[in-house]
Amino acid sequence: MGVADFHCDALSKLQASPGMDFKNDPRLDVTAERLLEGNVELQVFAIYLSADRGRAKFEDVLGQIELFRQKVVVPGGLQWLRWKEEADEQILTASASGMLSLEGVEGLEGNLFYAQLCFELGVRFLGITWNYANWAADGVLEQRNGGFTELGRKLIEWCNGSGMLLDVSHLAPAGFWELAERSKRPFIASHSNSAAICGHPRNLSDEQIRALIAMDGRMGLTFVPWFVRDGGGAKIDDMRRHIEHVGALGGSKQLMFGSDFDGIETWVEGLEHPGKYADFADLLLRYYPEDEVKGWLYGNALAFLRTHLPSSAGS
Template sequence: MRTDKLQVADFHCDVLSKMQASPDMDFKNDPRLDVTGERLVAGGVELQIFAIYLSASRGRPSFENVLGQIDLFRQKIIGAESLQWLRWKEEVGKRTAGASPWGMLSLEGVDGLEGNLFYAQLCFELGVRFLGITWNYANWAADGVLEQRNGGFTEKGRMLIEWCNDSGMLLDVSHLSQAGFWELADLSTRPFIASHSNAAAICGHVRNLNDEQIKALIAMDGRMGLTFYPWFVCDDGKARMDDLLKHIDHVCSLGGEKHMMFGSDFDGIDTWVENMEHPGKYPELAEHLLRYYPEASVKGWLYENAVSYLRTNLPSQVSKS
């Protein structure tokens, strides 16, 4: 595999939250950002998912701030940088050679929907395609992974699951409590993802998935995005690329070779895996992976596993027209 022809899909970054906090940021090449337009191109990133995350520093989560980040994405990323906006399964694989990368929107925690399913519908109509149900704590829909009671979904949260199943909005369990994970596995009619989580058997952080959760994702043909936050990679928080290989090996040992992808968490982290500080470093990661794994597997983890999930599970524009 020639790394100058690299194709990468990254399922999680927090650029929008940073840009909302600092409106003077320029997505093209601002040094305060990990992910920039120039680095996406340099790193071969053909698809980047941008999370809408409402930081506690902005006060009570509100739908107004959700709309603000959607507008930032529309004007400063899609508009200013000419990224293509991926929303429908018919668009998957339609990117032409030399064209700008695809961008997608996810919502990290439904707190800002304020318990209103009409707001969820508006997000879908405005192009959001993934809902991460919680951040780390409880909200109106479910408990997060740091909520000590480890509760599942509320009644309104179960209504949200039903609406997502009907509408085609896809669900993301990174940050969701274990009880919530298993309840969703029972109730969802669509395979879900963990956009930025690693293997708990390798690094015991509470945000990582245990073997039974990973096996459940595999069984439903969901996806697991390995993340680069050092504290999710190794217990001492001093992560190198070789430490990522331990997670890859473990997920493969559970049968997940076709279900892994990457969700960097760039711009949501303040420490980095050595030599993986931004998306422009993906060619270095690819070269490292190719020393140990077959080219077909590496292509899958970097891009093809993610894209095959989207091709199968994104909603159809034809059915919505």
Template sequence: MQEQGQIHFPVVDFHCDALSKMAEEPSIHFKGDHRLDVTGERLLEGGVGLQCFAIYLSQKWGKPRFEQVLRQIEKFRGGVANTGGLRPLRWREEAAGLAGVLNDGPGWGMLSLEGADGLEGNLFYAELIFELGVRFLGLTWNYANWAADGVLEKRNGGFTEKGRELVEWCNGSGMLLDVSHLSEAGFWELAELSKRPIIASHSNARSICAHPRNLTDDQIRAVIGMDGRMGLTFVPWFVTDRKEVVPEDLLRHIEHVCTLGGEKHLMFGSDFDGIDSWIKGLEHPGHYPSFAELLLRHYSEESVKGWLHGNAVIYLASNLPSAPKVE
């Protein structure tokens, strides 16, 4: 639990993979089960007022199917929102009031889809997950699918015709778009196609750590230029190539993005439950308060609050779709 006197700013975390773990092993529970990094208790301990839950279909499950997407949505609705008391975030009107309530009572959860593979090339399925509360879409995981190439696909292709149709549908519906796993060619094509600011929900700076999942300086500048957001991630091998990684190692990524003009565009996307090794001292959401104290030793309170929640909340309040009017 929170130590007496510890800084406890509210937090928005833009990426975790708890749902895929829960789908793979039905005995895992969101409350009190430390087979998960992200649990209801740890979100409360860390002051995480909004956690984004990715729907990720593991390659080891075989051919991606829409049924697997629906199963994780049901895990969120029943096993996370109901059991954990999290309120689903769907509309900009809800996001507009977040800043004042992130520390009050039960937190919020938001759904994302990590890779369009499970939509099976069917835009009706995209419409359906939108109706069920999914609000941002990572078009690929690391490899090619029916929509586009992922960042580890050697040919580095962009979008297919069906992929461009999906982007057009997202532009019209208000589904936000995430570039964290997209190929570089796809990134630049999406930067032209997207009518809303894009996000990189869980990526770091490639100039600091030369992993292909991290963004180049030109990509970071493009996200900033669109008034998008970049969620620095706690994946150790995206932070540094040293064997033991500590929270201080993230400061180099923060500094670098800020030198590119991104102070107001930074947020965090931990990737908890998507990793099997951790930054020492940042092993689960309950450690966010000590991370906030580290940040405050180096940066202003205004900047730290922005990175922990403010920049993300402003983005969501500006870019989520508006709730339909009740006649």
């Protein structure tokens, strides 16, 4: 059973330790071998610039794009998925693919031309913030809970016009609701869980989840232990509480997964790396209909891409 995972931070680790081998380096959660083991047919790789590197710079964004090109989408490796036509083709070929997202726009340095360059270089999802404020908007841990700046609003317009898709994981609630009002396209939350089940501020309220459902966006449930269970210490079966809650709100068709592998140092027991997706699929099939499980693991994500990715014919 194929899997789409909408968030991992392997590129940050590869940038920090250039000697790492993406094929099977034990320091990585996400490796080529583990993706194959877990039947992950689509992995989204986040470009995340750690504060450890100092001020976020566009050259570091470019560096991670180049690492993706040199180490991930290589001959015999993942295919690079950028266009609607390539998402259509995946149904026929079931080839393993990788995509690029930007987690926080700090590295664009307030320059929309840099956003355009990222799009031309193959980035297809843009997460507006990490946890704190930047030039575009406030993150979810910024106490003032502000919305978008004037330049951030221009960024929304540019994304809507270009085909760059928006991601609200990490965005402050005020920004979420402003984006829901301003965006002409549906957006995703690539790696967030239900706040009603686990009260971490990075999780989404029922009202936010309903808004995503109403626009036919997508919500990627994540495997960060302290987003899964209050106090952490989560086990694989704890994921079912979030799945069932989103389903009860009417979101079964909008649900997908975004693990956050390589962005965490402790793991949900039983979900330590992508190879464990096979066990997760087996668990879900014990409780839920096969067509629903297939949707959560892969089909819902692919349907979104086939509908909302830009077409190469218009490039």
